[in-house]
Amino acid sequence: MNFGLFKSAKKKHLSFSALKQAISLHFHAIKDSRVQGKCDYSQHDVLMSAFACMYFQDPSLSEFQKQMEEEQNQNNLRTLFNVEKIPKNSQLRDILDLIPSKTFAPAFKDLFERLRRHKHLEEYAILPNTLLCVIDGTQYYSSKQIHCDCCLHKEHRTGEITYSHAVLQGAIMHPDKKQVLPVMPEAIQNTDGTKKQDCESNAAKRFIANLKKAHPRQGFMICGDGLMSHQPMIEDIIEEMMHYLLVAKPGDHTYLFEWLEAFSELPSMDWIDEKGHQHHYRWKNNVPLHGEKNAIEVNFFEYTLTNTAGKIIYRNSWVTDIKISEHNIQTMTQAGRCRWKIENECFNTLKNQGYHIEHNYGHGKKHLSFNMYLLTLLAFYFHQIFELTDGAYQACRKKFGSKKLMWEKFRGVITFFVMDSWEHLMDFLLYRDDYEEMRPVKIRK
Numbered sequence: 001m002n003f004g005l006f007k008s009a010k011k012k013h014l015s016f017s018a019l020k021q022a023i024s025l026h027f028h029a030i031k032d033s034r035v036q037g038k039c040d041y042s043q044h045d046v047l048m049s050a051f052a053c054m055y056f057q058d059p060s061l062s063e064f065q066k067q068m069e070e071e072q073n074q075n076n077l078r079t080l081f082n083v084e085k086i087p088k089n090s091q092l093r094d095i096l097d098l099i100p101s102k103t104f105a106p107a108f109k110d111l112f113e114r115l116r117r118h119k120h121l122e123e124y125a126i127l128p129n130t131l132l133c134v135i136d137g138t139q140y141y142s143s144k145q146i147h148c149d150c151c152l153h154k155e156h157r158t159g160e161i162t163y164s165h166a167v168l169q170g171a172i173m174h175p176d177k178k179q180v181l182p183v184m185p186e187a188i189q190n191t192d193g194t195k196k197q198d199c200e201s202n203a204a205k206r207f208i209a210n211l212k213k214a215h216p217r218q219g220f221m222i223c224g225d226g227l228m229s230h231q232p233m234i235e236d237i238i239e240e241m242m243h244y245l246l247v248a249k250p251g252d253h254t255y256l257f258e259w260l261e262a263f264s265e266l267p268s269m270d271w272i273d274e275k276g277h278q279h280h281y282r283w284k285n286n287v288p289l290h291g292e293k294n295a296i297e298v299n300f301f302e303y304t305l306t307n308t309a310g311k312i313i314y315r316n317s318w319v320t321d322i323k324i325s326e327h328n329i330q331t332m333t334q335a336g337r338c339r340w341k342i343e344n345e346c347f348n349t350l351k352n353q354g355y356h357i358e359h360n361y362g363h364g365k366k367h368l369s370f371n372m373y374l375l376t377l378l379a380f381y382f383h384q385i386f387e388l389t390d391g392a393y394q395a396c397r398k399k400f401g402s403k404k405l406m407w408e409k410f411r412g413v414i415t416f417f418v419m420d421s422w423e424h425l426m427d428f429l430l431y432r433d434d435y436e437e438m439r440p441v442k443i444r445k
């Protein structure tokens with residue numbers, strides 16, 4: 001039985017079935033380096049089972065696997081995620097550990113291209129054909145005992161070592177949009193056998209080159225924090241024909257701020273909002289980034305928000321290659337200010353709002369830790385796309401208020417019922433009373 005509510009032909013290309021089919025094809029295409037004939041489970045089934053666990057935000061991989069082995073759930077995994085044979089927990093981790101993480105990149109690219117082809121990225125453009133890509137680093141694993149070949153290590157004075165995994169994440173965002181769209185991240189990690197520690201700056205350099213390679217015709221504006229506003233990073237961004245918008249604080253740019261202070265007045269603009277808050281902007285184009293001979297010229301702008309009592313409630317300053325004027329200063333400030341979303345809407349959601357990204361699903365020896373991160377990020381990406389485009393998903397979000405409660409409900413249903421599709425599962429949750437009473441319902445538009 002399927003009421004087919006909220007079905008929209010227009011959104012078919014971004015429906016769960018279409019996206020699931022797309023990543024299923026990518027997972028099938030990943031080369032299997034294992035000795036064939038000795039494998040109990042296909043790589044595809046391993047990847048899809050782990051993805052399903054992240055998709056349903058189950059905090060316990062082993063519990064989820066156990067439940068899925070029950071007949072009901074096995075059918076759900078088959079109907080919803082194309083899994084033929086459910087892998088045993090330990091084998092799932094062993095197989096996942098061997099899959100090179102870069103093989104996930106085409107799946108991220110595919111989701112991005114679907115959004116682009118069907119005009120959803122136009123709403124995100126900050127300038128014509130230019131998307132704001134906010135980048136930031138975050139650590140998602142830390143331990144004093146368990147480690148792998150790729151762990152970063154930090155030796156303390158006591159001789160004790162802390163092992164960790166971190167990532168340089170990029171996400172497309174827009175000041176007016178709540179949803180953030182992740183792109184393939186870059187692991188901040190050591191390569192096998194080297195003692196040299198990787199760092200955020202190096203990862204950012206690789207990230208920018210890979211972003212260009214994946215989307216050569218798309219314009220980007222790279223938005224980053226004060227750690228990024230140094231000349232080598234800016235030159236890397238320019239080399240890839242991208243724009244930049246980077247935080248520049250007085251403490252990190254003494255020369256630049258002294259240079260600005262030498263002017264008696266800078267171009268500026270003010271306005272007062274309905275709360276009585278004052279928005280003050282000032283800017284200067286063609287400013288040297290530092291005092292050395294080879295300094296590049298940047299365009300500087302600063303924004304200060306003051307309340308009715310005259311107290312500063314927000315202040316920040318940036319450098320960019322875009323010429324600043326009274327026509328674009330507000331847009332550029334809004335773009336710079338939406339950088340906080342990568343912390344709040346992306347990292348905080350992944351760490352604390354149901355996705356358990358810091359949870360240790362098992363560490364492995366090679367790629368398991370980062371592959372789990374990537375599968376979680378893909379699940380998050382699916383959900384962000386549905387929030388943006390899927391009426392039934394939006395209705396579920398509205399009906400249950402908190403995401404946590406909504407996912408508990410979804411997990412509850414798949415424990416007891418076999419669903420022939422994700423759309424059916426959403427219908428069931430939305431119109432449960434209608435299902436229980438088994439009475440015909442009107443097709444709602």
Ligand SMILES: [Zn+2]
Binds near residue numbers: 151163164363
């Ligand atoms: Zn590790």
